[in-house]
Each structure stands twice: as C-alpha cells, then as structure tokens.
Amino acid sequence: xxxxxxxxxxxxxxxxxxxxxxxxxxxxxxxxxxxxxxxxxxxxxxxxxxxxxxxxxxxxxxxxxxxxxxxxxxxxxxxxxxxxxxxxxxxxxxxxxxxxxxxxxxxxxxxxxxxxxxxxxxxxxxxxxxxxxxxxxxxxxxxxxxxxxxxxxxxxxxxxxxxxxxxxxxxxxxxxxxxxxxxxxxxxxxxxxxxxxxxxxxxxxxxxxxxxxxxxxxxxxxxxxxxxxxxxxxxxxxxxxxxxxxxxxxxxxxxxxxxxxxxxxxxxxxxxxxxxxxxxxxxxxxxxxxxxxxxxxxxxxxxxxxxxxxxxxxxxxxxxxxxxxxxxxxxxxxxxxxxxxxxxxxxxxxxxxxxxxxxxxxxxxxxxxxxxxxxxxxxxxxxxxxxxxxxxxxxxxxxxxxxxxxxxxxxxxxxxxxxxxxxxxxxxxxxxxxxxxxxxxxxxxxxxxxxxxxxxxxxxxxxxxxxxxxxxxxxxxxxxxxxxxxxxxxxxxxxxxxxxxxxxxxxxxxxxxxxxxxxxxxxxxxxxxxxxxxxxxxxxxxxxxxxxxxxxxxxxxxxxxxxxxxxxxxxxxxxxxxxxxxxxxxxxxxxxxxxxxxxxxxxxxxxxxxxxxxxxxxxxxxxxxxxxxxxxxxxxxxxxxx
Numbered sequence: 001x002x003x004x005x006x007x008x009x010x011x012x013x014x015x016x017x018x019x020x021x022x023x024x025x026x027x028x029x030x031x032x033x034x035x036x037x038x039x040x041x042x043x044x045x046x047x048x049x050x051x052x053x054x055x056x057x058x059x060x061x062x063x064x065x066x067x068x069x070x071x072x073x074x075x076x077x078x079x080x081x082x083x084x085x086x087x088x089x090x091x092x093x094x095x096x097x098x099x100x101x102x103x104x105x106x107x108x109x110x111x112x113x114x115x116x117x118x119x120x121x122x123x124x125x126x127x128x129x130x131x132x133x134x135x136x137x138x139x140x141x142x143x144x145x146x147x148x149x150x151x152x153x154x155x156x157x158x159x160x161x162x163x164x165x166x167x168x169x170x171x172x173x174x175x176x177x178x179x180x181x182x183x184x185x186x187x188x189x190x191x192x193x194x195x196x197x198x199x200x201x202x203x204x205x206x207x208x209x210x211x212x213x214x215x216x217x218x219x220x221x222x223x224x225x226x227x228x229x230x231x232x233x234x235x236x237x238x239x240x241x242x243x244x245x246x247x248x249x250x251x252x253x254x255x256x257x258x259x260x261x262x263x264x265x266x267x268x269x270x271x272x273x274x275x276x277x278x279x280x281x282x283x284x285x286x287x288x289x290x291x292x293x294x295x296x297x298x299x300x301x302x303x304x305x306x307x308x309x310x311x312x313x314x315x316x317x318x319x320x321x322x323x324x325x326x327x328x329x330x331x332x333x334x335x336x337x338x339x340x341x342x343x344x345x346x347x348x349x350x351x352x353x354x355x356x357x358x359x360x361x362x363x364x365x366x367x368x369x370x371x372x373x374x375x376x377x378x379x380x381x382x383x384x385x386x387x388x389x390x391x392x393x394x395x396x397x398x399x400x401x402x403x404x405x406x407x408x409x410x411x412x413x414x415x416x417x418x419x420x421x422x423x424x425x426x427x428x429x430x431x432x433x434x435x436x437x438x439x440x441x442x443x444x445x446x447x448x449x450x451x452x453x454x455x456x457x458x459x460x461x462x463x464x465x466x467x468x469x470x471x472x473x474x475x476x477x478x479x480x481x482x483x484x485x486x487x488x489x490x491x492x493x494x495x496x497x498x499x500x501x502x503x504x505x506x507x508x509x510x511x512x513x514x515x516x517x518x519x520x521x522x523x524x525x526x527x528x529x530x531x532x533x534x535x536x537x538x539x540x541x542x543x544x545x546x547x548x549x550x551x552x553x554x555x556x557x558x559x560x561x562x563x564x565x566x567x568x569x570x571x572x573x574x575x576x577x578x579x580x581x582x583x584x585x586x587x588x589x590x591x592x593x594x595x596x597x598x599x600x601x602x603x604x605x606x607x608x609x610x611x612x613x614x615x616x617x618x619x620x621x622x623x624x625x626x627x628x629x630x631x632x633x634x635x636x637x638x639x640x641x642x
Contacts, residue, residue, distance in 0.1 A: 031203050031263045032136055032203070032204075033192065033201040033202070033203060034094040034189075034201065034202045034203070034204070035094065035199055035200070035201060035202070036094055036095045036096070036199075036200070036202070037093050037094060037095075037096060038093065038094045039091070039092070039093055039094075040092045040093065040094055040135055040136060040187070040204060041087065041092075041135070041136075042088050042090040042092055042133055042134070042135045042185075043072070043085050043086060043087055043088060043133065043134050043135075044057075044058030044059075044063075044085070044086050044087075044088050044131070044132070044133050044134075045058070045083050045084070045085055045132040045133065045134055045139070046058065046082055046083055046084055046132055046441055047060070047061070047124065047129045047130065047131055047132070047169065048082075048129065048130055048132065048166070048528050049124075049127050049128050049129045049130065050128070050526060050527045050528060050594060050595070050596075051127050051128045051594075051595050051596060051597070051601070052127050052596070052598065052600075052601045053442075053526065053596065053601045053604050053605060054435065054438050054440040054442055054600070054601065054604075055081075055082035055083075055440055055441050055442045056124075056129075056439075056440055056441055057084040057086065057441040058084070058086055058088070058131070059086065060439070060441075061117075061120065061121060061124060061169075062111070062113055062117045062120075062121070063088075063250065064088075064089050064103040064104040064111070064250050065089065066087055066088065066089040068087075069086060069087065070086070070087050071084060071085065071086050072085040072086070074376070075375075075376045075377070075380050076376065076379065076380045076383055076448070076451075077375070077376025077377060077378060077379030077380040077381075077383075078375050078376035079376075079444065079445065079448050080376070080379050080383075080444060080448075081375075081376055081379065081442075082440065082441045082442035082443075083375060083376065083441075084441045085134070088133070089103055089104070090103070090185075090252055092135070092185065092187070092254050094189070094202055094256075095189060095202060095256050096254070096256070097254060097255060097256060098252070098253050098254040099226070099228075099229075099253055100182075100219075100226065100227040100228060100229050100251055100252075100253045101225055101226060101227065101251060101252060101253070102221050102225045102226075102227055102249055102250070102251050103249075103250040103251060103252060104249075104250060110216055110247040110248055110249050111247070111248055111249065111250060112245055112246070112247050113240070113245060113246045113247075113248070114245060115242075115243070115244060115245060118240050118241060118242050118243075118244070118245065118246050119242040121169075121170070121177070121179060121240050121242075122177040122240050122242035123242075124169055124170075125169055125170035125171065125172060125177045125178075125179065125240070126172060126177070128168075128595075129168075129169045130164075130165065130166035130167065130168055130169065130528070131166050131167055131168075131169055132165065132166040133166070133207075133209070134207070135185075135187060135204055135207045136203075136204040136207075137373060138204060138205075138206065138207045138266065138267075139165060139166070139207070139270065140166060140167060140185075140207050140208070140209045141163040141164060141165060141166075141206075141207065141208055141209070141269070141270065142163065142164045142166070142167045142168070142208070142209060142210070142211065143161060143162075143163060143208055143210075144161070144162045144163065144164055145160070145161050145162075146160055146162075163208075163269060163270065165270075165528055165529075166528075167180065167183070167209045167211040168180060168211060170213065170240070171213070176239055177239065177240045177241075177242065178213045178237040178238060178239055178240065179213060179238050179240050179248065180211035180212060180213050181212075181213060181214060181238045181248050181249065181250050181251065182211070182212040182213070182214045182219070182229070182250075182251045182252065182253075183209050183210075183211055183212075183251075183252045183253075184209065184210040184211075184212065184252070184253045184255065185207070185208070185209055185252060185253065185254045185255065186207075186208040186209070186210070186255050186256075186257065187204060187206070187207055187208075187254065187255070187256050187257075188204070188205050188206035188207075188208075188256075188257050188258070188259035188261065189202040189203060189204055189205065189256060189257075189258060189259065190202065190203050190205045190258075190259055190260070190261060190262060190263055190266075191258060203263045203266075204266075205259050205261040205262070205263060205266040206259060206261065206266060206269060213237035213238045214229065214230065214235050214236075214237065214238055214251075215235065215236040215237065215238050215239075216238065216247055216248050216249055217236075218230040218235045218236060219249050219251055221249060221251075227249070227251050229253070267371070267372065267373055270372070270530060271372070271530055271532050283516055283517070283536060283539075283540070286512060286513050286514075286516065286540075286543070287513075287539070287543060289512065289513075290509065290512070290513045290543050290546070290547050291543075293509060293547075294546055294547060294550050297550050297551075297553075297554055298550065301553060301554065301557060304557075305557075305635060308326065308327070308328075308635075309635070309638050309639055312326075312328045312639045312640070313639060313640050326561055326563075327557070327560035327561050327563075327635070328639055328641075329488075329563055330488060330560060330563055330564075330565040331481045331636055331639070331641055332481070332482070332483060332484035332488065333483065333484060333487055333488045333565040334481070334560065334565045334567070334632060334636060335479040335481065335483050335632075336483050336487060336565065337404040337405050337568075338404070338566065338568035338569050339569070340569075341401060341404035341405070341406050342401060342406055342408070342411065342412050342415055343415065343419070344400075344404070344568060344569060344572065345397045345398075345400040345401040345404065345406070345412060345416070346397055346412065346415040346416040346419045346420075347419065347420065347572070347618060347621070347622075348396065348397060348400060348572070348621075348622050348625060348626075349393040349394060349396055349397025349398075349400075349416040349464070349468075350393055350416065350419065350420035350421075350618055351393075351618040351619055351621060351622025351623075351625075352389075352392055352393045352396045352397070352622060353386060353389045353390060353392065353393030353420075354386070354615055354618055354619045354622075355619055355622060355623065356385070356389040356392050356393075357382060357385040357386045357389050358541070358619065359541070360385055360389075361378065361381055361382050361385060362534055362537050362538050362541055363538060364381065365378065365534040365537075366534040366535050366537075366538045370534075371532070372530045372531075372532060383452075383455070384455075386460070387455050387456070387459040387460040387463070388459065388463065390417065390459070390460040390461070390463035390464040390467065391463045391464070391466060391467040392467060393416060393464060393467065394413060394416055394417070394463065394464035394465065394466065394467025394468035394469075394471060395467035395468070395470055395471035395474075396467075396471060397412065397413075397416045397464075397467075397468060397471065398412065398413065398416075398467065398468035398469065398470070398471025398472035398473075398474075399471035399472070399474050399476065399477065400471075400477070401468075401471075401472065402471070402472050402474070402476045403476035403477040403479075404568075409468060409469070409472040410465075412468065412472075413464055413465045413468035413469070414465075416464050416468060417460060417461045417464035417465070418461075420614075420618065421456055421460065423614065424611055424614075424615075425452075425453075425456070427607055427610065427611055428444075428611070429449075430607070431603070431604055431607045431608070432444050432449075434600050434603060434604070435600075435604070437600075438600060477629075477633070478633075479633065479636075480633055480636045480637035481636050481641050488563075488565070490563060490564050490565070490566070491562070491563050491564075493562055493564060494562070497558070497559065497562055497564065499570060499573060499574065502555055502570070502573075502574040502577070503573065503574055503576075503577035503580055504577065504580070505555075505577070506551045506552070506555055506574045506575060506577040506578075506624075507576075507577030507578040507579070507580050507581045508577075508578075508581070509547045509550075509551050509578075510544050510547045510548050510551065510577075510578040510620060511578040511581035511582065511585075513540065513543045513544055513547050514540045514543070514544055514578075515581075515585060517533070517536060517537055517540045518582065518585060519589075520533060522586070522589050522593075525608075526589075526593075526594060526605070527593075527594075544578075544620070544623075545623050548575055548578070548620045548623040548624045548627070549623060549624065549627030550627075551575065551577075551624065552571055552574070552575040552623075552624030552625070552627050552628045553627055553628055553631045555571065555574050555575075555628075556571050556628040556631065556632060557631075560632070567628065567632070568625075571624055571625050571628040571629075572621040572622075572624070572625045573621065574624070575620055575621045575622075575623065575624020575625060575627075575628070576616070576617035576618070576619075576620045576621035576624070577620075578616070578620055579613045579614075579616045579617035579620060582612070582613055582616055583609070583613045586605075586606075586609040586612075586613070590602075590605055590606075590609075
C-alpha cells in the first residue's frame with residue numbers, strides 16, 4: 001500500500017510540474033550544459049522553399065564541407081519530412097567570440113563555382129530557398145524588425161521584432177542574383193547558478209543569424225583564415241552570374257550574448273514567430289456559435305421526437321397515425337442492409353482507426369510530449385498509432401459487417417486492412433516518384449518505404465484481422481424492429497432531399513467550427529511554420545465531434561420523415577460534407593496564400609490535399625454514421641410497433 005501511495009505521489013508531482021511550467025518540456029528531456037570553450041556543434045537540416053515545396057539536403061549546393069560528412073540517425077518522422085541532419089565545418093565554441101573567419105580551409109584561395117553550380121545556386125535563389133541550421137537542437141532564425149505604428153514620434157520609440165525560420169540563401173535585384181556568403185551568428189546563453197567553487201555552466205537559449213552578401217574583393221583574408229569585414233556602407237554584394245564561373249569566399253563570425261531566458265522556455269521565441277495574432281476571439285466565437293446552434297438543434301429534435309413518439313403510442317389514434325406520413329411508417333425497412341455492406345463496414349473501420357489515432361495524438365501533444373523540439377516525433381507517433389489502432393478498426397468493422405448480414409469475414413477483414421491504407425500508399429508512391437525525379441530530400445528513401453510496407457503488412461494487417469475476428473464473433477448490434485420481407489416503395493423526394501444538397505447543408509456547421517484552426521495547420525504544413533496550438537486543437541476536435549453528430553442526426557431524421565429508409569450510405573456521405581468545404585478552402589489557400597507556379601509543386605499540394613480531404617471525410621463520416629445509428633435505434637425502440 002505504501003508503495004502505491006509513493007507512486008501516486010510521484011504521478012501527482014509530475015502532473016503539477018507539467019501544469020506549472022509554461023514550457024514544452026516533459027521532465028526527462030535533459031538540457032546540455034556547456035563550459036567555456038566547449039565546442040557547440042552547428043548542424044544543417046535542409047533547404048526549404050514555400051514556392052516549390054521541395055526540400056533539399058544542405059550539401060546539394062556547393063557549400064564548404066567538413067573533412068568527414070556524418071549524417072545523424074533519424075526517426076521515421078524526420079525522414080518523411082525531408083530532414084537530413086548533417087555536420088558542417090563551422091567551428092563555434094561556447095562564449096568565444098570570432099570577428100571573421102574563412103570557412104573553407106585555404107584562406108588565400110577563393111572557392112570557384114563552376115557554371116553548373118552557379119546556375120543551380122541562381123535557380124535556388126530565384127525559387128526563394130531558405131537554409132535551416134541547428135545549434136544544440138535550436139533552429140536558426142533571422143530577426144526582422146519593423147515599425148508597427150505609423151506615427152512619427154512613436155516610430156523612434158518601438159520596433160516590432162519578428163523571427164523568420166532559417167535564413168535566405170540569397171536575394172535578387174532586377175535580374176541579378178546575390179548569394180549570402182557571410183553569416184554573422186548571434187548565440188544567446190543562459191548562465192546557470194552553480195556553487196562558488198565550481199566552473200560556470202552555460203546553456204544555449206537562442207540562435208540567430210544575420211546573413212550578408214559581401215564581394216570577394218571586399219573580404220580581406222590572411223593566411224590564418226582570418227578576414228576583415230568592410231564598412232557597412234562601402235561594400236558591394238557578392239553576385240552569382242549563372243552564365244560563367246564565379247569566385248567567392250564563405251565566411252562567418254560568432255557573437256555571444258547573455259540572456260535571461262531560461263532553458264525551459266527557449267522555444268517561446270520560435271513559437272510566436274508568425275505575424276498572426278492567435279485568433280482567441282474567433283475561436284471563442286466559433287465555440288459559442290456551435291454550442292448555441294447545437295443547443296437549438298437538440299431542443300427542436302427532442303421536442304419534435306417526444307411529440308412524434310407520444311402520437312405514435314396513443315392507442316386510440318392508431319388508424320389516423322397510419323394514414324399520416326412520418327418515420328414510423330418505414331419501421332419495417334429502416335434496418336434493411338444497404339448495398340455493398342463490406343465496403344461500408346471497411347470504410348467505417350478505417351474511420352474508427354483514424355479517430356482513435358487523432359484523438360490520442362492530439363491529447364498526447366496537448367500534454368507537451370510531442371513538442372517541435374523533438375523533431376519528427378508527431379509524425380512517427382501518428383504512423384505507429386495508426387498501425388496499432390487497427391485492432392479497434394477491425395473490431396467495429398467486423399461487428400457492423402455481421403449486423404448487416406455479411407458472411408465472408410476474411411474478405412471483409414482484408415478489405416478493411418487494405419482499402420484506405422492502399423489508396424494512401426498509392427497516392428504517396430506516385431507523388432514520391434515525382435519528388436525522386438527532382439532529387440529532393442523530401443522523397444522517401446526506398447528502405448523507409450519497405451519499412452512502412454512491413455509495418456502495414458506486419459503490424460496493421462494482423463491486428464485488423466484479430467479485431468475483425470472478435471468483432472464478427474460478437475453478438476451483432478441489436479436492432480429494435482424486424483425488417484419486412486418485401487421492401488417498401490419510396491415516395492418521390494423533394495429537391496432539398498438530394499444527396500449533394502445534403503452534403504452542402506451538413507458541412508457548414510462542422511467546417512465553421514474549425515476553419516480558423518485549419519489556417520494554422522495549413523501554414524504549418526505549407527509555409528514551414530511550427531504548429532503548437534494543441535490545446536485549441538483538442539477543443540476544436542471535441543466541437544467537431546459534437547457538431548458532426550448533431551448534424552447527422554438532424555439529416556437522418558428529415559430523411560426518415562420523408563419515408564426514405566436508405567440512410568446507411570447517405571448518412572456516411574452527408575456527415576463527411578465538411579470535407580468538401582476543406583477542399584474548397586485548400587483551393588482558396590493555394591490561390592491566395594501560396595506563390596506556387598510550377599507543375600510538380602502544384603501536383604504535390606493537390607495530391608497531399610486530396611489525402612487530407614479523404615481522411616477528413618472518413619473521420620467525420622464515421623462520427624456522423626455512429627451518431628445516426630445510435631439515434632435510429634433509440635427512436636425505434638421508443639415506439640410501440642404492432
């Protein structure tokens with residue numbers, strides 16, 4: 001018992017610790033302490049551009065290389081994101097200043113770029129590429145200062161500071177290309193409190209860079225690899241002429257500053273980078289609107305239903321009731337199995353798999369365990385969770401398939417395990433071939449692809465079969481009314497009962513609840529921003545579940561009132577209506593926010609968007625379907641059927 005108490009106390013302590021810190025770090029992620037003169041390794045991650053969406057590894061361009069290139073072993077998420085973390089020749093020591101040093105080891109001999117290399121660099125500058133470096137796992141940022149107020153007096157007082165991820169490879173002026181060949185690193189350290197006798201320890205808390213373009217003639221280098229920077233006003237930038245060979249020097253300087261920022265909150269700078277004020281107001285607004293609407297819907301449905309059930313259950317009015325129209329009339333057909341029950345149950349199984357995965361990922365991320373500092377953790381976790389959630393997907397699919405009078409459970413299980421993942425894998429493989437053709441680091445290497453296939457067929461498939469077997473053996477869902485032998489004729493439907501109109505109507509509410517969050521998610525994916533609003537996302541996810549369920553119940557109620565009992569497939573399609581709006585929003589975002597002009601980047605954008613829309617449709621369709629199914633069983637259980 002005392003052991004149990006001790007453990008509980010430990011867990012409570014951990015929770016309190018998590019609650020009290022404003023940081024991202026889960027206890028157990030250890031900071032690195034440096035002493036003065038200790039080497040601080042600077043590594044390169046990749047080159048990215050929001051114009052082409054194709055990441056490249058650092059040494060795809062002719063930068064200075066160390067004597068031995070070593071790549072960091074990477075997790076699945078990093079590989080899928082296109083990160084290729086590699087060492088660089090920058091020599092940086094803790095709290096040691098460097099005025100100006102030449103990077104490649106022959107100071108008097110400048111680097112000569114061939115015509116091909118010059119062409120490549122000019123093209124990357126034109127495509128707006130950024131270089132991403134890290135020091136002690138902190139990404140480099142470029143400081144941007146500008147005046148927010150228009151008033152002249154206030155202009156002098158206050159500048160707004162923003163940070164940009166990475167630094168620009170170069171810039172264009174007219175038709176000329178200029179390369180940033182000098183990097184001024186500014187590193188901030190936090191001095192840790194130690195006892196008097198001990199040596200001071202330091203921790204890196206911020207990593208900034210000021211990139212400059214300085215012409216070869218203006219950089220005076222000596223034999224010791226030292227160089228002198230020209231005055232800021234008199235220097236000319238280093239031009240790269242893509243039609244001929246170019247000579248230049250790669251140089252860097254290091255400056256250290258003390259900072260009050262604690263190690264635990266060192267990521268805060270990066271997470272407040274975007275110029276978008278967090279739309280607190282808008283998110284609260286959408287919460288209020290959704291709850292208000294859902295309250296109204298619930299009241300209407302409950303009142304109408306009570307009236308319906310009371311009418312149907314009056315013994316003396318049976319004759320009148322039978323002449324009326326209404327949902328009771330289709331009681332003999334409402335649970336008639338639909339067409340293609342195997343495909344329906346398979347899609348719903350994948351929907352359950354997605355639902356479980358997304359719920360757990362958002363919840364764990366909300367607790368701060370998948371912070372941006374652990375690169376690729378989010379993607380790795382999502383992949384593995386999707387594989388392991390196959391048990392639940394299989395179980396629900398199997399039970400529903402049995403309820404819909406299905407018999408071929410092995411085929412059903414195979415369909416569940418391969419239908420949705422097969423489509424995802426197919427689209428990704430085709431896109432990957434295009435990325436391979438561009439020699440981008442965003443292409444998934446062949447061994448990783450084989451590993452993913454092994455996970456799919458070695459983990460996911462057996463688990464789906466296991467779940468399906470138990471789901472199929474379990475008692476089917478209990479339907480409260482018997483199905484008639486002969487199907488009832490369906491009266492002609494009004495125009496607003498059309499499937500497409502239903503999709504348009506049903507999609508508005510769930511989409512309205514989450515479209516602000518969608519903006520941040522799109523920025524994170526397509527514009528290399530960090531996404532960290534997982535608390536909000538969890539709230540929005542809950543609202544999405546509630547609004548999908550309610551809309552689906554309303555739609556199925558109207559459909560049954562119109563004496564149309566074919567609700568199985570229709571509910572699944574209509575509940576996923578918000579996916580249609582997500583698609584429209586993605587097109588709007590592409591046209592208005594992104595500067596993509598080439599074919600392959602556009603293909604990548606729409607390929608991945610199609611996957612997102614498909615997954616979102618499965619997710620919302622599944623939520624809506626199960627809500628509607630529970631509702632239909634409830635209302636038919638409440639009326640007396642002769």
